[in-house]
Amino acid sequence: MKKLHVAVVASLLALAAAAPAAGAVTFDATNTASGTPGGKRFDQAVGLDYAEQVLSDASTFVWNTFNQPSPADRRPVDAVTLVVEDIGGVAFTGGSDIHLSAQYVGGYSGDVKTEVTGVLYHEVVHVWQWGLQDYGAHSGIFEGIADYVRLKAGYAPGHWVQPGQGDRWDQGYDVTARFLDYCDSLQPGFVAQLNAKLKDGYSEDYFLQILGKNVQQLWQDYKAKYGV
Incomplete structure (x- = not known):
């Protein structure tokens, strides 16, 4: 019985090692x-x-x-x-x-x-990313977050806009990515907090909740910082 028990335990351990982690x-x-x-x-x-x-x-x-x-x-x-x-x-x-x-x-x-x-x-x-149920009406923020991650990973191509450039904060892609990078510099972890809130649906009020300023004021501050 003891040998059988050892064999069973060894077999179970082998199966556990072979199985992918939960x-x-x-x-x-x-x-x-x-x-x-x-x-x-x-x-x-x-x-x-x-x-x-x-x-x-x-x-x-x-x-x-x-x-x-x-x-x-x-x-x-x-x-x-x-x-x-x-x-x-x-x-x-x-x-x-x-x-x-x-x-x-x-x-x-x-x-x-x-x-x-x-x-x-x-x-x-x-x-x-969370919140894609609202992508159709607010694609700029979701594409901006995606390009923000690409930027932070070090894969921003040379043709992207420079910091401060762009017409609207929610223009999307590189424009919004640069703006989000500015917001994250004001409070590290901002983008993580924003993504978490998007799970419950999109709202511009998240900028005010996290940073204490509405997004239009933040955009004006961002443009002013870079003199654009």
Whole structure:
């Protein structure tokens, strides 16, 4: 009986070691456009293994940026996937599925590996950020948060606007990303707090709640700081 007990315990320990950790996220990338110029360039310059590692690294970076150390703090996602496809545009994300344009990869004139890395960081944010139920009416803030993470990760391309530039705080993408970076400088962790509040729906009042000023005043202060 004792030998049987030891064998059973050893078997259970082996199964536990082989099983994925509770709450673990898997990352997978496929290229359905390998026969196209852009798909071939992706395989040569980026590669599926590297892309999967970026999905993992970017997710960890997003969790840290959003101050979400526990899976209980995050959106309930157990798999993040990337598909490289023969489509137009740059990339888009639906749920936890990221779609990258092979046409964009093929036509990009600079360091395509760095550019794809930055694009994937942006898209991974859309997998994890809260509040996307309000994306249609307030896309600027969600795209701005995604580019803010890309900026903080060190993958902002050279063509982005400079700090202080832009017409509206919610213009989206690089304009809003630069503004959010300013807001975060006023109170470190601002973007994490903003993302957490967006779980309950969008409101401009979150800026006032967190920073003590309404967003229009913050935008004026931001423009004044950079003399724009």
